[in-house]
Amino acid sequence: xxxxxxLNIAAADGQDVLDFGQISAFVRNLEAAGVDxxxxxxxxxxxxxSTSPFEATTLLAAxxxxxxxxxxxxxxxxxxxxxxxxxxxxxxxxIISHGRVGWNATLRQSPLEAANFSRPAGIPNDDxxxxxxxxxxxxxxLWRGWDADALLFDKxxxxxxxxxxxxxxxxxxxxxxxxxxxxxARSPQDMPVLAMSGLxxxxxxxxxxxxxxxxxxxxxxxxxxxTCDDLKKRVLTAGRTPDALKVLTTVFAPDLTVARLETWLSxxxxxxxxxxxxxxxxxxxxxxxxxxxxxxxxNSDRSAYYADTTLRAHLGLGDGGxx
Amino acid sequence: xxxxxxLNIAAADGQDVLDFGQISAFVRNLEAAGVDxxxxxxxxxxxxxSTSPFEATTLLAAxxxxxxxxxxxxxxxxxxxxxxxxxxxxxxxxIISHGRVGWNATLRQSPLEAANFSRPAGIPNDDxxxxxxxxxxxxxxLWRGWDADALLFDKxxxxxxxxxxxxxxxxxxxxxxxxxxxxxARSPQDMPVLAMSGLxxxxxxxxxxxxxxxxxxxxxxxxxxxTCDDLKKRVLTAGRTPDALKVLTTVFAPDLTVARLETWLSxxxxxxxxxxxxxxxxxxxxxxxxxxxxxxxxNSDRSAYYADTTLRAHLGLGDGGxx
Numbered sequence: 001x002x003x004x005x006x007l008n009i010a011a012a013d014g015q016d017v018l019d020f021g022q023i024s025a026f027v028r029n030l031e032a033a034g035v036d037x038x039x040x041x042x043x044x045x046x047x048x049x050s051t052s053p054f055e056a057t058t059l060l061a062a063x064x065x066x067x068x069x070x071x072x073x074x075x076x077x078x079x080x081x082x083x084x085x086x087x088x089x090x091x092x093x094x095i096i097s098h099g100r101v102g103w104n105a106t107l108r109q110s111p112l113e114a115a116n117f118s119r120p121a122g123i124p125n126d127d128x129x130x131x132x133x134x135x136x137x138x139x140x141x142l143w144r145g146w147d148a149d150a151l152l153f154d155k156x157x158x159x160x161x162x163x164x165x166x167x168x169x170x171x172x173x174x175x176x177x178x179x180x181x182x183x184x185a186r187s188p189q190d191m192p193v194l195a196m197s198g199l200x201x202x203x204x205x206x207x208x209x210x211x212x213x214x215x216x217x218x219x220x221x222x223x224x225x226x227t228c229d230d231l232k233k234r235v236l237t238a239g240r241t242p243d244a245l246k247v248l249t250t251v252f253a254p255d256l257t258v259a260r261l262e263t264w265l266s267x268x269x270x271x272x273x274x275x276x277x278x279x280x281x282x283x284x285x286x287x288x289x290x291x292x293x294x295x296x297x298x299n300s301d302r303s304a305y306y307a308d309t310t311l312r313a314h315l316g317l318g319d320g321g322x323x
Numbered sequence: 324x325x326x327x328x329x330l331n332i333a334a335a336d337g338q339d340v341l342d343f344g345q346i347s348a349f350v351r352n353l354e355a356a357g358v359d360x361x362x363x364x365x366x367x368x369x370x371x372x373s374t375s376p377f378e379a380t381t382l383l384a385a386x387x388x389x390x391x392x393x394x395x396x397x398x399x400x401x402x403x404x405x406x407x408x409x410x411x412x413x414x415x416x417x418i419i420s421h422g423r424v425g426w427n428a429t430l431r432q433s434p435l436e437a438a439n440f441s442r443p444a445g446i447p448n449d450d451x452x453x454x455x456x457x458x459x460x461x462x463x464x465l466w467r468g469w470d471a472d473a474l475l476f477d478k479x480x481x482x483x484x485x486x487x488x489x490x491x492x493x494x495x496x497x498x499x500x501x502x503x504x505x506x507x508a509r510s511p512q513d514m515p516v517l518a519m520s521g522l523x524x525x526x527x528x529x530x531x532x533x534x535x536x537x538x539x540x541x542x543x544x545x546x547x548x549x550t551c552d553d554l555k556k557r558v559l560t561a562g563r564t565p566d567a568l569k570v571l572t573t574v575f576a577p578d579l580t581v582a583r584l585e586t587w588l589s590x591x592x593x594x595x596x597x598x599x600x601x602x603x604x605x606x607x608x609x610x611x612x613x614x615x616x617x618x619x620x621x622n623s624d625r626s627a628y629y630a631d632t633t634l635r636a637h638l639g640l641g642d643g644g645x646x
Contacts, residue, residue, distance in 0.1 A: 010506070017508045020419060051489070053508045055408075055415035061384035062419050080408060084439040085378075092378035096343060096385050115502035116407040166374070179438035183333070185340045185376045 001265065002272030002315060003295065004073075004248055005030055006039040006215070009059070010050040011279045017053045018279055024066045026284055033292045034299030037071030037311060038063075039104050039195065039215075039274065057089050064097035071311035073102035073195055078135040079109050079128075080117055084178050087142040091187045099188030099310035102213070103139070104195040107132050107203050131175045133206050136194070138178050140210065141169045143191045145181040189312045197250075208234035208245065212317050215274050217250045221267030224249040228270030244318050246271040254283045258294055265298070324588065325595030325638060326618065327396075327571055328353050329362040329538070332382070333375040334602045340376040341602055347389045349607055356615045357622030360394030360634060361386075362427050362518065362538075362597065376602075380412050387420035394634035396425035396518055401458040402432050402451070403440055407501050410465040414510045422511030422633035425536070426462070427518040430455050430526050454498045456529050459517070461501050463533065464492045466514045468504040512635045520573075531557035531568065535640050538597050540573045544590030547572040551593035567641050569594040577606040581617055588621070 007026075011017050027038050042056035056074035063072055072093070076086055086103070093101040107129075114122040123131060150165030169180030196207045197215035207214055208231055216231075218224040228247040235245045251264055253275040264273055275291075277283055308314040330349075334340050350361050365379035379397035386395055395416070399409055409426070416424040430452075437445040446454060473488030492503030519530045520538035530537055531554055539554075541547040551570040558568045574587055576598040587596055598614075600606055631637040 050506065051508050052415075052506055054418060055412045055507065058380060058384040058412055058415040058419060061381040062388050065385050065388040080405065082403065082405070082440055085403060089378045089381055092375075092381040095377060096381060112502075115500070117405055118498075118500045120500055120502070175441075177438070177441045177443055179435075179443070183373065183375055184378065185374050 001268065002246055002248060003035045003299075004037045004039055004071075004272065004274040005035055005253075006041065006250065006274050006276045007279070008041040008277060009054060009056070009279050010041070010052040012050050015280065017051055018281065019053060020059075020062060022281065022284075023053075023059070024063060026288065027063055027067055027070060029288055029292055031067050031070040033295040034302040035070060035295065036272070036315060037073050037100075037102065037193075039073040039102075040075060042075045057093060060093055060101065061096050064093065064100065067100075069100075069306045071100050071102060071193065071314070072097055073104050073193065075104040075106050075197075077106045077109070077113060078132040079113055079119070079123070083135045083138040083176060084142065084180070084182075087139040088182055088184055090139075090192045091143065091182060091184045094187035094189050094192045095185060099312070101189070102193030102195050102311060104197060104215075105132070105136055106198055107196060107200070107207075108198050127175075129202060134173045134175050136210060138169065138171050138173075138176055140191065140194065141171060142178070142180050142182045143187075145169060146186045146190065150186055189310045191312070193311050193315065193317065204231065205234055205238070209238035209240070211245055212312070212315070213246045213248060215248050215250050216270075218269075221249075221264060221269035224269035225267075241318070243316060246315055246317070248272045248274045250274045250276050253277045253287050253291070254280070256287070256291060258290060261291055261294060324591065325569055325571060326358045326622075327360045327362055327394075327595065327597040328358055328576075329364065329573065329597050329599045330602070331364040331600060332377060332379070332602050333364070333373040335373050338603065340374055341604065342376060343382075343385060345604065345607075346376075346382070347386060349611065350386055350390055350393060352611055352615055354390050354393040356618040357625040358393060358618065359595070359638060360396050360423075360425065360516075362396040362425075363398060365398045380416060383416055383424065384419050387416065387423065390423075392423075392629045394423050394425060394516065394637070395420055396427050396516065398427040398429050398520075400429045400432070400436060401455040402436055402442070402446070406458045406461040406499060407465065407503070407505075410462040411505055411507055413462075413515045414466065414505055414507045417510035417512050417515045418508060422635070424512070425516030425518050425634060427520060427538075428455070428459060428534075429521055430519060430523070430530075431521050450498075452525060457496045457498050459533060461492065461494050461496075461499055463514065463517070464494060465501070465503050465505045466510075468492060469509045469513065473509055512633045514635070516634050516638065516640065527554065528557055528561070530554075532561035532563070534568060535635070535638070536569045536571060538571050538573050539593075541592075544572075544587060544592035547592035548590075564641070566639060569638055569640070571595045571597045573597045573599050576600050576610050576614070577603070579610070579614060581613060584614055584617060 040056040060072045060074045090103050145167050147165035166181040171178045193212045195213035196211045216227050231247050232242040247270040363379040383395045383397045413426050432451050468490050470488035489504040494501045516535045518536035519534045539550050554570050555565045570593040
């Protein structure tokens with residue numbers, strides 16, 4: 001059973017902003033408890049004044065230097081970024097973290113976000129969906145830009161490779177034209193983990209074909225089981241093995257008691273759980289005090305698990321890498 | 324006299340790629356020698372196959388956790404990014420590094436870069452210049468989005484502030500529409516340092532009005548002096564004090580001997596020097612062996628200098644901050 005924590009770093013008006021010391025102490029605590037990955041949110045979620053202490057990808061790079069095992073996933077929307085930049089930044093994070101990085105692609109557009117990217121009216125919904133799918137295809141295509149034999153040897157982490165085995169993508173689509181190649185060293189996972197959340201019904205078939213992790217929200221283990229089964233069927237239809245996608249159910253950590261945790265852990269409603277947090281130190285401290293010791297007890301021997309060096313490997317995902 | 328090092332992290336075909344351990348050892352060495360800042364390049368410079376080990380902003384975030392004093396500057400072009408993202412990422416880096424970050428705005432477009440951003444034909448030169456100027460204005464406007472009294476107090480680095488003192492920018496220009504505000508905590512420098520390099524004649528008046536640091540290339544100290552004097556006149560014309568801009572002359576480190584270093588340091592051709600490096604470990608080791616001890620001898624007591632907490636302060640720049 002996989003465990004993840006999703007941390008909303010944007011504090012609401014009047015709330016104290018988390019500092020790097022607090023966030024890194026929390027993430028190290030999660031790592032010690034055997035949590036597979038932490039997912040950093042990074043979006044405007046409402047019209048209320050709110051403040052992030054950090055932008056998610058720069059925060060992940062800093063967290064990578066103070067942790068060793070835990071997976072590090074940053075959210076980033078397809079509206080706010082260029083696919084070439086996003087692919088390049090995550091490939092760089094994958095090198096800095098020694099293969100522990102993932103991208104959480106958020107597939108909803110927010111009007112407040114659009115207003116910061118020269119799109120005051122946003123993008124019509126159908127266009128937005130086709131654009132997001134094209135975007136994700138480009139990112140994965142750029143990540144696949146290295147031949148499998150491009151890596152010559154790994155001399156004490158030097159990871160020398162042959163730059164001639166890097167390929168142009170030469171994508172020309174409806175919304176983007178991206179030549180490539182990525183112009184960055186081959187990363188340890190080849191393909192950083194692709195997570196998706198906040199999916200609408202119309203996104204599910206696409207997501208089942210390309211995602212490594214999908215986060216769902218269901219109030220009960222039974223509902224989660226049904227949604228999970230539906231997604232796994234779509235994964236098969238997309239020509240992948242069911243294990244190529246991990247479906248994790250989001251539970252909201254401030255409401256969590258040890259008894260409720262027990263219900264969820266016993267139900268095995270799918271591949272695992274995501275504990276979702278607001279940027280609120282009291283919620284974090286409560287989780288650390290009450291729930292983390294229970295997780296640590298259950299995960300007391302994670303050594304074999306963590307022997308896998310990359311996030312992709314320790315989630316039991318296929319290599320997804322260079323074809 | 325200010326000293327900087329510019330490091331090109333993209334290795335040419337066949338060359339070994341620097342790893343994070345090598346780069347961080349080098350940067351810590353520069354810090355110990357009293358170098359003010361390291362500037363990380365981040366662009367395609369030619370049609371030759373080349374490979375970066377990292378994307379510059381994620382590398383800076385990781386370097387921020389292993390250094391304490393040295394300024395950290397990343398290059399990023401106005402073609403490859405959205406101004407809102409770029410402003411937000413550098414504000415985040417400024418928080419992670421406790422006020423040591425700068426943006427090196429490169430004002431030339433490269434056709435290879437344009438081809439990765441859905442602009443296969445690039446942008447006409449005059450448009451590119453107006454677009455770059457609008458871009459930089461938006462970034463600085465977003466950085467200025469906090470009222471001067473927004474910071475309530477700094478409790479052990481918590482830096483609590485009042486989110487109501489964050490302002491929308493509401494920019495609607497020829498190339499961009501950006502509402503703002505930045506949705507990120509107020510950063511220690513308010514305005515990360517703005518460096519510019521590779522300027523054409525037509526860029527100089529604009530740069531003199533907005534930049535904190537300009538890098539020039541001149542083969543002799545006399546030529547550098549003349550260019551520097553010209554720039555300082557333009558700074559006055561722009562209504563700023565000459566000290567608001569630091570002009571640094573680029574010298575190419577692989578060619579540098581202790582004797583040539585002596586010539587440049589004695590000439591005081593302007594505000595300081597930038598040593599420019601290829602991503603070549605032998606050049607870096609040569610500099611570390613021969614030149615760094617000399618710099619360390621000259622800068623043996625930098626304690627007073629480094630008592631200033633931010634890069635902006637230790638370069639002797641104005642606060643550039645919230646108006």
